[in-house]
Amino acid sequence: xxxxxxxxxxxxxxxxxxxxxxxxxxxxxxxxxxxxxxxxxxxxxxxxxxxxxxxxxxxxxxxxxxxxxxxxxxxxxxxxxxxxxxxxxxxxxxxxxxxxxxxxxxxxxxxxxxxxxxxxxxxxxxxxxxxxxxxxxxxxxxxxxxxxxxxxxxxxxxxxxxxxxxxxxxxxxxxxxxxxxxxxxxx
Numbered sequence: 647x648x649x650x651x652x653x654x655x656x657x658x659x660x661x662x663x664x665x666x667x668x669x670x671x672x673x674x675x676x677x678x679x680x681x682x683x684x685x686x687x688x689x690x691x692x693x694x695x696x697x698x699x700x701x702x703x704x705x706x707x708x709x710x711x712x713x714x715x716x717x718x719x720x721x722x723x724x725x726x727x728x729x730x731x732x733x734x735x736x737x738x739x740x741x742x743x744x745x746x747x748x749x750x751x752x753x754x755x756x757x758x759x760x761x762x763x764x765x766x767x768x769x770x771x772x773x774x775x776x777x778x779x780x781x782x783x784x785x786x787x788x789x790x791x792x793x794x795x796x797x798x799x800x801x802x803x804x805x806x807x808x809x810x811x812x813x814x815x816x817x818x819x820x821x822x823x824x825x826x827x828x829x830x831x832x833x
Contacts, residue, residue: 666737666745667695676704676712685718685727693736699723700748702736719750726751742801767803780806 669692676689687705689712694702699722706715717730728750730736736750743749744763746756764770768780774795781791781802795802 665696665747666740668693669695676706687718691715693717693733694719696748696750700750702730702750703727721748721751738797742798742804744801744804763804766807768806768808770800770803772803777802777806 674691676691678689679685679687685705686707688708688710689706691704691712692701693704696702701720701722703718703720704712704715705718706712717733717736719728719730720726721728730739730750740749743752743756743760746759746763748756749760768777778788778791778795781794782788784806786794794805
């Protein structure tokens with residue numbers, strides 16, 4: 647969250663990024679697909695309860711074991727269930743979007759905050775060596791910096807502010823685009 651937004655009572659906890667709400671494992675339970683709910687799955691369990699209108703799910707088909715479950719995001723605002731593939735894919739996509747509000751859909755709801763982060767971050771075309779060095783400068787071990795870059799790719803720059811502040815002026819190129827959705831499996 648940007649420092650100037652921290653005390654704004656008009657914004658929800660997730661509206662300005664950093665929102666991942668994974669429930670306690672003690673509350674984990676599979677529930678049969680409710681009648682009237684579309685989708686090619688037999689049961690579901692909550693993965694990420696961002697908001698009642700936007701929930702990440704574990705889903706498994708009737709002929710599959712729960713161990714073969716895939717992730718998906720249900721957006722009640724437009725009645726869609728978007729396949730997200732594996733837990734790794736779900737978390738990677740979220741991290742590449744800095745877990746901004748409704749990052750799962752790439753919708754305008756979180757896009758303005760994502761754009762704000764991009765403008766405050768180092769440029770996407772910064773060399774790998776400079777990015778990894780900057781990550782080390784802010785406290786990571788060289789191996790951690792290399793691993794984080796390998797995992798997030800160019801999106802790792804969202805963690806690095808242009809001048810070290812959290813309130814940098816908007817200076818990014820409008821040609822810089824968000825990361826692509828790289829999910830493979832479809833439900």
